[in-house]
Amino acid sequence: MSKVVRRLRTLPLRSRIALLVAAAVAAAVAAVAVTCWFITADQLRNQMDKDLHSQVGSLNQNRGAEALLACSSTQNQRQFPGPTIQLLSASGDVCTWRGKSAIPATSADKAVAEGTEEEALHTTDAQDGTSMRVLTVPVAKGPSKVKLPDIAVSIATPMDEITQPLTTLAWVLLLVGGIGVLGSTAAGLWIARTGLRPVDQLTETVEHVARTEDLTVRIPVEGDDEIARLAASFNAMNASLASSRELQQQLIADAGHELRTPLTSMRTNIELLTRIEETGRSIPPEDRKALMASVKAQMTELAALIGDLQELSRTGLTGGEGPLKVVSLHDTVRSAVERARLRGPELTFDTELAPWYVRSEPAALERAVVNLLDNAVKFSPEKGRVEVRLMRGTLTVRDHGPGIPDDELPYVFDRFWRSPTARALPGSGLGLSIVARTVEASGGQVALSAADGGGTIATLVLPGAPTPPPEIP
Structure with a gap:
């Protein structure tokens, strides 16, 4: 069986469908044919038994017993068409009155002759080998139908009257069933070919995409x-892949554009230092110090840009490398505020943090909050104030800087987008994009809006998570 299954798996799908349809039809046809044959055989046998009962009744009623009693030897056997009729005794002696060949008495027939059974109905072979259906009943004599002792009469009909029609019926059913199976196989092939035509088109399209990379x-x-x-799913997948490729190409182009500026500046400064060293000329210490500071600043900017690109290119639903965990958002914000104080020591941070727990990746969430605070520090005026509030899962970070024009707000979370007024400030343009990606992976939302009285408000909303149980010391 396993070999047949393995062999079927190697066939094309349409061939398997056609074979399965043919097998199903063949099983149904076989079941119907066998049922029909058995029902017909049973009906013919019942009809034969009824005819035998009718004939033996007519024989006893028409004073046939006196004629049967005249049967004393095989010389009195009469060759008449019709059923075989014979007398038999309780000892098993048989006298055939009509028929071509005697039928041996069975134990059931002897029991009828002895009077222990009312009748016997069975199938047996005559002496010439013919299969006969035999009915044996006691012999009744006279108008009163008195049963004669130790004598019974048997009437038999050849089983050929049943077997020949049944054989003909079997051949007819086999022929019709074979035609039906062949027709169902052809229909199965046609249905499979028609039904799988869209699959063939899909296969050709997939092969074309794999060969040409045309999305x-x-x-x-x-x-x-x-x-x-299936076709709609393929189209959606193709559109998603095309969008992903477009975003990837855009990321590469934007990253190349952003990397070009610090690299060009570093190359210029390094070439200047090399030329000075080669010519042996000296430069004032202040100029050399400024030149080295510029190189260091460009290296720092380049390292920050590469780090942001690595953060943005991470895969997975969490936006980070680790799994989602229940995180204390207020502790994360407090830690981020302390880091922001180091970047803006002249600024005043006004914080109000209510306890709130979220499900997120800890490192990615802290980096997102730090990016929001860095953005506020960057645009805050000297000795300004940064207000940080966390109430019921809503974190707001407000600065008192110049703010963001309304026409630029839709682009603040795009990768590498930087406001024309902020291009002179350090940064890669990826910070807010990383924030949006992390918050979205945690099931939250983030937005920037203009604050009343000037400045910008960053609003971050994260759904709550069950409070973790206290640690047992």
Whole structure:
């Protein structure tokens, strides 16, 4: 059986469908044919038994017993068409009155002759080998139908009257069934070929995409069946891949553009230092110090940009490398505020943090909060104030800087986007994009808006998580 299954798996799908349809039809036809044959055989046998009862009744009623009693030897055997009729005694002696060949008496027939059984109905072979259906009953004599002792009469009909029609019926059923199976196989092939035509188109399209990497190809969607759903899913997947490739190409182009500036500046400064060293000329210490500071600043900017790119390129639902965990958001914000104080020591941080727990990746969440605070520090005026509030899962970070124009707010979370007024400030343009990605992975939302009285408000909303149990010391 396993070999047959393995062999079927090697066949094309349409061939398997056709074979399964043919097998199902063949099983159904065989079941119907066998049932029909058995029902017909049972009906013919019942009809034969009824005819035997009718004939033996007519024989006793028409004073046939006196004629049967005249049968004393095989010389009196009469060759008449019709059923075989014979007398038999309780000892098993048989006298055939009509028929071609005697039928041996069975124990059931002897029991009828002895009077212990009312009748015997069975199938047996005559002396010439003919299969006969035999009915044996006691002999009744006279109008009063008095049963004669130790004598019974048997009437038999050849089973050929049943077997020949049944054989003909079997051949007819086999022929019709074979035609039905062949027709169902052809129909199965046609149905499989027609039904799998959209699958063939899908296969050709997939092969074309794999060969040419052309993600603009789409499959026409007709109807709402499984094939249509498969085509729609393929189109959606292709569109997603095309969008992903476009975003990847855009990321590479933007990253190349952003990397070009610090690299060019570093190259210029390094070439200047090399030329000074080669010519042996000296430069004032202040100029040399400024030149080295510029190189260091460009290296720091380049390292920050590469770190942001690595953070942005991480895969997974969490936006980070670790799994989601229940995190204390107020502790994370407090830690981020302390780091922000180091970046803006002249600024005043006004904080109000209520306890709140969220489900997120700890390192990614802290980096997102730090990016929001860094953005506030960067745009805050000297000796300004940064207000940080956390109430019921809503974190707000407000600065008192110049603010963001309304026409620029839709682009603040795009990668590498920087406001024209902020291009002179350090940064890669990826910080807010990383924030949006992390918050979205944690099931939250983030937005920037203009604050009343000037400045910008960053609002971060994260759904709460069950409070973790206290640690047992």
